[in-house]
Amino acid sequence: MATIEAGRERFRAALRDYQRAAGGFLTGAGLWLLIGLFFVWAFFQHRDALVTGLVTGSVFALGAIGITLIYGILKFGHFAHGDSMMLSAYLAFFLVSGVIVGERQDTQALPVNLGDLPGAGERIWEFSFGYGLLLAMAAAAVIMAGVFIALDRAVYRPLRRRRSGIVIFSIASLGLALVIRSLMLIFWGADPRSYTRGFRSSFDLLGTRVLYDQLFIFCMAMLLMAAVYLLLYRTKLGKAMRAMADNPDLARISGINTEQIVLWTWGVAGALVAVAGVMLALQAQLKPEIGFIVLLPLFAAAIVGGIGSPHGALLGGLIVGAVQEVAVSTDFPLLGEVSPGYKFSIAFIVLIVILLVRPRGLFGAKQ
Template sequence: MVGFDPQFVWFGLVTGSLIALGALGLTLIFGILDFINIAYGEYMALGAFIAFGLNTEVGLPVVVSGAIAVVAMGPIAIALDKAVFQHFRNRSAIVLLVVSIGVSFVLRNVIRVVWGSGSKRFDVPIEEAPTYFGIQILADQVAIVVLSLLVLGLTFGLLRKTDIGVAMRAASDDTDLARIRGVDTERLVLYVWLVGGFIAAIAGVMLGLDSQLRPTMGFLTLIPIFAAVILGGIGDPVGAVVGGYAIGLLQEMSVVVIPAEYKPLVGLALLVVGLLTRPDGLFGEATR
């Protein structure tokens, strides 16, 4: 245990940005397809490792390699749906959940085969963190927070200001009614995987910049992401983002009262507390 330090708030904001992005992508997929995709963590990891390969093996700048990885993960997410999930879409959510566990296992081991099991780092300069008002702030951390806010803003703009976004929201509320009203739900499935894949890659690359790249990096991030999704109300994008930032802040500031090695348990604890006290989510959206 340590005394309170404003540095923890900054760390919490950075961690919350990563969790919020992952939670947004996961809840968007749930809203249309009505299942929790356990493999979403591996989508994040795969996006990060594609960027890592382009950065360290091809020699591209991390910004360029990250952008290519983001563009690539959208079609990869669609391809995985066509190859796997589409064939089980009419089955129960439990079946899809089990299938996603299998996809998660396969993707994690593909990463191990291609890039190995050890820890990796992007080829970026090691910088000394300047101090502002007693808080050490790295340029990478600023980029994570700013890019996260930009992606969140663009995604909410898509959902609220475009025909595709309105159709997504309608299908999320009631897929059958949306289909009756003429919404092409099969095309919406493609759009949601595309957007979900983009967001997963962005979150994965930023996660790799913030720490290290490991084949298990996405899987280990799933608990706080799930906690954010459930705390915010499954299928509610706003709730998922708010839940993500809340968990990030509480997780980093928890070291004031508990040893740092127990930080990951904070997400699990909040998941349980949220289910017991706010089963309909922070804003009353039904957790289906």
């Protein structure tokens, strides 16, 4: 009996070693190689889709960085993130146009709105919007930061005081997601809307047509990512945030006011969510249903990059966005063309693959 047991044990150990060696390549250098190859291949084969994907991906990255911040510091998956993005897009829309649905679901515009400021609707450079939208976006960022802080006070802090499990926080955020979604439907109806109408000018980049709006979205996202990076790695607040992400108890006993850090985190996440939401609506449209389902690429981006890592969220977002767009424009050998309806499901497949080969993500800390 003993020899059989020992033989079995030896076999298991051999199998484990083999798995470790094979998996080591796929999870380490091999994965990076695969990602690199994908981008090179997409650049030559599907340049249009790649450009669109990178723009979409930069929006995902903006959203994912909020998720990764909340994950890192508060330790829970914030399932209201996508709906908050949509809500802030609607807030900006409301501020710039004053539109709200009337008593009978008809569109009504308030007489006073930011779009009425002199020249607010005039197009800046080659973009499709004027400074009114930018003002509205800034206002929405302030409002959302306030909303997030208020929600923390009202909902998450009592749960924190009670030392609830992280899953309870996630369920609460899901409840809030429902509330936010219904509020959007109540005030703005289910019909899709968009910020601007009419022609959007474009320019030529390496043989593909790129909208100036897309350029704006991409640059805006990169700018904000850089700002977040500076905040986290060059300021005292950022240092405290990282300390708290590392070990909340240790942070507290070394004199960091953790409750205040939590409020700052919500504030930063709220402002980011607002900009991400406006960008999302600018590159597609405003639609309440998108809010929930956009969670898939957001979480996929955060997990691909590694929870708690801002540059991971950036890369994860770009990867998820690019894979999504390229996949729906590729003719696969067995499946044939993938319908664009599957777009968000592709983010999920990316997520499953990364969970299988490297659950901690590209830049995640070793567990």
